Amino acid sequence: MHSRLVLCLLLVSTAPLGAQARLDRSPNLGGTWVPEPGVLQFNFIHRFYVTADPTHTVQNYPTFTLATGVSRGIGVGLRYATQTATSGTNEVEFLARWQMRQSTGDGFNLALTPAFNASANSFDAELGADWSRGGLTLSLAARAMSQPYDSNRARFGVGGGAVFRLNDYVALAGDAASLLDADPGEEVAWSAGLLLVIPSSPHTFSLHASNVVNNTTAGSSRGVSQVFYGFEFTIPIRLNRFGAWFGKGATSAAAAPPADVERAIQNFSFGDTIVVRVGQTVGWTNRDPVEHDVVFDENTKSPLLATGGRWVRRFDSPGTYPYACEPHPYMTGVVIVR
Ligand SMILES: [Cu+2]
Secondary structure, rough: OOOHHHHHOOOOOOOOHHHOOOOOOOOOOOOOOOOOOOOOEEEEEEEEOOOEEEEEEEEOOOOEEEEEEOOEEEEEEEEEEEOOOOOOOOEEEEEEEEEEEEEOOEEEHHHHHHHEEOOOOOEEEEEEEEEEEOEEEEEEEEEEEOOOOOOOOOEEEEEEEEEEEEOHHHEEEEEEEOOOOOOOOOEOOEEEEEEEEEEOOOOEEEEEEEEEOOOOHHHHHEEEEOOOEEEEEEEEEEHHHHHHHHHOOHHHHHHOOOOOEEEEEEEEEEEOEEOOOOOOOEEEEEOOOOOOOOHHHHHHEEEOOOOOOOOEEEEOOOOOEEEEOOOOOEEEEEEEOO
């Protein structure tokens, strides 16, 4: 998939927003992420150029990706691209992704993305690897396609990219990919762009330039002699949110036994420091109209709490425990255990 899309789709890692929030995909590489089960990922890439003739017509090339996790580390999805440069027709690609190795945070990730390009009747696949440390992610991809581009020969390609995160919200990224046996006119595919996390949201946005029109596996493997400008907007949709349409609130946890300290999350604030004794419990209830969560670390955190949602943690060791809300990192709090 291109990876990118798929990736996009598939992208979610252990944290609800983890992989995407970390901005670790360059524009034409998919990365190794997979959406969590229960999350429908919708990514929208739009690329365009303005014709040189006197009409200055804007030519548009969107690619949509829709994907979801089916279990942890496995996702499925599809990509749809219109009037692709490769065939001039619309293109549909079905894909799956298997995270063969995944680390939380920094480390090495490996994912296999088999795909079927229904427009070319081509079985395509990408093996993607990335390695992160601090603000840097380096990615490699190897691609195989049984008969892409409406031809009847198998093609192979390789790609590589890098993302450099300036902070939690802004990153610079670029990549290059090529077919191994490129014909004349099949140029090295490249992209370069700015990746942004939209603060207080689960969305990422990228502004980029590329000579790739559409982001299927085949499409991302070769470039054309034209520079396109574009953006990608990523939208993870939590399906359980829609329970509210059917009268199901997220309040079942609210029925759990009272904690020693009950705290309301209100007005985008956790309130002042909470002090408890060893062995006591603290319960947090979201009283805001938007979702929050309570995150101590990667392994100790609540799910996203809808309005009325509640989460309880017991503290068994003395110490100082800072926590924060993932969608709103400026929301912080502290529990002191004596
Ligand atoms: Cu929040």
